[in-house]
Amino acid sequence: MSKTRTITIANRGGATYEVDARRPLLDTLTEQGLDLPYGCKYGGCITCAAKLTDGQIDQRRQVALNNRQLGNGYVLMCVARAVTDCTFEIGVESHDRLYRNPFLDPLQPHELKADIATPKDT
Amino acid sequence: MDGTCCGPGYASPAEAIKAPREKLLYTIAIYTGTGIQKPDYLATVDVDPDSPTYSQVIHRLEMPGIGDELHHMGWNACSSCHDDSSMARKYLILPGVRSNNLHIVDTATDPRAPRLHKVIDGAEIKSKANLSGPHTVHCLGSEIIISFLGDAMGEAPGGYLHLSKDFEIVGRWEESMGDIKFGYDFWYQPRHNVMVSSEWASPNTFMPGFDLEEVGHLKYGRELHFWDFEARKPVESMYLGEDGLIPLEVKFHHDPDSTHGFCGAALSSNVIHFWKSDAGNWEWEKIIDVENEPHPEWPIPVPGVMSAILVSMDDKFLYLNNWLHGDMRQYNIEDPHNPVLTGQVFMGGLLGKAPVINGVEMAGGPQMFQLSLDGRRLYVTTSLFSTWDNQFYPEIRERGGVMVMIDCDPVNGGMSINEEFIVNFGTEPNGPSRCHESRYPGGDCTSDIWL
Numbered sequence: 001m002s003k004t005r006t007i008t009i010a011n012r013g014g015a016t017y018e019v020d021a022r023r024p025l026l027d028t029l030t031e032q033g034l035d036l037p038y039g040c041k042y043g044g045c046i047t048c049a050a051k052l053t054d055g056q057i058d059q060r061r062q063v064a065l066n067n068r069q070l071g072n073g074y075v076l077m078c079v080a081r082a083v084t085d086c087t088f089e090i091g092v093e094s095h096d097r098l099y100r101n102p103f104l105d106p107l108q109p110h111e112l113k114a115d116i117a118t119p120k121d122t
Numbered sequence: 123m124d125g126t127c128c129g130p131g132y133a134s135p136a137e138a139i140k141a142p143r144e145k146l147l148y149t150i151a152i153y154t155g156t157g158i159q160k161p162d163y164l165a166t167v168d169v170d171p172d173s174p175t176y177s178q179v180i181h182r183l184e185m186p187g188i189g190d191e192l193h194h195m196g197w198n199a200c201s202s203c204h205d206d207s208s209m210a211r212k213y214l215i216l217p218g219v220r221s222n223n224l225h226i227v228d229t230a231t232d233p234r235a236p237r238l239h240k241v242i243d244g245a246e247i248k249s250k251a252n253l254s255g256p257h258t259v260h261c262l263g264s265e266i267i268i269s270f271l272g273d274a275m276g277e278a279p280g281g282y283l284h285l286s287k288d289f290e291i292v293g294r295w296e297e298s299m300g301d302i303k304f305g306y307d308f309w310y311q312p313r314h315n316v317m318v319s320s321e322w323a324s325p326n327t328f329m330p331g332f333d334l335e336e337v338g339h340l341k342y343g344r345e346l347h348f349w350d351f352e353a354r355k356p357v358e359s360m361y362l363g364e365d366g367l368i369p370l371e372v373k374f375h376h377d378p379d380s381t382h383g384f385c386g387a388a389l390s391s392n393v394i395h396f397w398k399s400d401a402g403n404w405e406w407e408k409i410i411d412v413e414n415e416p417h418p419e420w421p422i423p424v425p426g427v428m429s430a431i432l433v434s435m436d437d438k439f440l441y442l443n444n445w446l447h448g449d450m451r452q453y454n455i456e457d458p459h460n461p462v463l464t465g466q467v468f469m470g471g472l473l474g475k476a477p478v479i480n481g482v483e484m485a486g487g488p489q490m491f492q493l494s495l496d497g498r499r500l501y502v503t504t505s506l507f508s509t510w511d512n513q514f515y516p517e518i519r520e521r522g523g524v525m526v527m528i529d530c531d532p533v534n535g536g537m538s539i540n541e542e543f544i545v546n547f548g549t550e551p552n553g554p555s556r557c558h559e560s561r562y563p564g565g566d567c568t569s570d571i572w573l
Binding site (some may be wrong): 038039041045047 | 189221254275508
C-alpha cells in the first residue's frame with residue numbers, strides 16, 4: 001500500500017494535499033501552506049481539532065477528546081495520521097459540536113474519556 | 123522606597139500602598155482557541171486619566187508563534203529582594219499554558235513598549251525538567267519558581283521549575299511532591315517557613331475544556347497542601363471535600379508576620395480561610411459560601427465559579443469573582459473568621475443582570491482582576507481560558523474580552539463601575555481577542571512577598 005494519502009479540506013474549496021501517511025497531519029499539511037490552529041502538539045488539548053467527514057485516521061496518541069467528541073468525528077491533527085484518503089472540515093467552523101455547556105448537556109457514562117468511560121447499556 | 127537600598131519593590135506593604143498611582147498596565151490577550159490565526163500578545167493599556175490615550179491599548183507585543191495560550195505571568199523580582207541593589211523589576215515572565223514556552227519580556231527599557239528578551243523553549247523544559255502546563259510565577263529572592271501542572275505528557279501532579287535570575291533552567295525546585303495529586307497556584311510566607319499550594323487538574327483534563335462529570339471521577343482537585351518551604355517538601359494536606367471543589371487561587375496576607383491566608387474554591391464557589399493556631403497547627407474553615415443561582419434554561423442551578431481571589435495590600439479587603447453569575451464582590455476581612463460583604467457589582471455573566479457596561483456588550487463574566495496598590499482601582503477582565511470560554515460564553519468569539527475598572531472605597535468599603543474606563547478587546551486590529559491577567563510595572567497586589 002502506498003505511503004501517501006490524499007487529504008481534502010471541504011471548507012477550503014475542496015483543496016487537496018498529498019501527505020505522508022506516517023507523519024502527523026498537522027505537520028504535513030502546514031508544511032504545504034495550510035493554516036491550521038494548534039496548541040500543545042502532543043494530543044493533550046483540542047486547539048487543533050478538525051472534523052473528519054470521510055476516511056479513517058489513527059489518533060491513538062490523543063488523550064484529550066472524550067468519547068462523544070470522538071463519536072462526532074473530531075480529530076486532533078497534531079497527532080493523527082491518515083490511514084486512508086480523508087476529507088476534513090477545519091478551523092472553528094468545524095467546532096459546532098466540539099464545545100458543550102456541561103451543565104446544560106451532560107455526558108452519558110459511555111461518552112466520557114476512554115479511561116473513565118463505561119460501556120453503553122444495550 | 124525606604125531610601126536605604128535600591129532593590130525592587132517596597133520595604134513593607136505600608137510603603138507599597140504609598141507608591142505613585144499606576145499609569146500603565148499590562149494584560150495578556152489571546153488568539154489561541156478563538157479561530158484567529160495570530161499569536162497571543164502582551165497588551166499595554168494606558169491607565170493614566172490625564173493621558174490622551176487613557177483607557178486604550180497603546181502597544182501590542184506579539185509572541186513569536188501561535189498557540190501559546192498566555193494566561194498568568196509574574197515578575198523576575200519583587201519586594202522579596204528589596205534589600206538587593208543588584209536586582210531590578212525588569213522582566214515579566216509569560217508562560218504559554220499549551221505551548222509550554224516561557225517568554226521573558228523586558229518591560230523596563232521602554233515600559234510603554236515592552237520587548238521580548240528571551241524565550242525558553244517548551245521542549246527544553248520537557249526534556250530537562252519533565253514538566254508541562256506552566257501556571258503561577260513567583261520570584262524568590264533573586265531566583266524564580268513556576269508551578270507546572272503536568273509532566274511532559276500532561277499528567278498530574280507536575281511540579282515546580284526553578285529558574286536562575288538569568289533565566290537559565292536550574293531544574294526542579296521541589297525536593298518532593300509527596301502525595302500531592304494536582305498542582306495549580308501557590309503562595310509562600312517565609313517568616314513562617316510555609317508555602318501553600320492548591321489544585322486544578324492535570325493539563326490533559328483541563329486543557330480540552332470542562333467535563334463536569336470528571337469532577338466525580340476525582341479528575342479535579344479538592345485539597346490544599348502546606349509545605350516546609352526551606353525543605354521544599356509538602357508536610358500536610360487538607361482535604362476540603364465538597365466545600366473545596368477545585369481550589370484555585372491561594373493568597374496569604376501581605377503582612378509577612380501573618381499566618382492567615384485564603385483560597386477560592388472555584389466550583390464550590392467558597393472562600394476557604396487557613397491560619398496557624400496558637401497551638402501551632404494549621405487550621406481551615408469555610409468563611410464565604412456563594413449559593414448557586416437558578417437559571418431559566420438550565421436544569422441545575424448555576425455555580426458562581428470563583429476562579430480568582432485577591433487581598434488588598436492593607437489586608438483589609440478580599441475581592442472575589444463569580445464568573446458565571448457575573449458579579450465581583452468585596453468583603454471586609456479585618457476579622458478573617460467573619461468576613462462582611464461590603465461591595466458588589468455585576469458585569470456580564472449568565473444571569474443577565476448587566477449585559478452592557480459603558481456601552482460595550484459583554485461576553486463572559488468577571489474573571490481575573492488586579493487591584494491598585496492604594497486599593498482604589500480594580501481592573502477586571504472577562505476571559506477564563508479559551509476552551510472554557512468557548513463552552514460557557516460562545517459569543518466571546520465575536521465579541522472578545524473586555525477590561526472594566528471598578529472604583530473601590532478602601533476606607534468604608536463599596537464598589538462601583540467607573541464610567542470613564544473600558545477597554546474593548548473585541549475591536550482589536552487582528553479581530554476579537556481575550557484579555558486575562560493584568561500587572562503593573564511597579565508591582566501589584568498579587569506579586570510581592572516580603573521576607
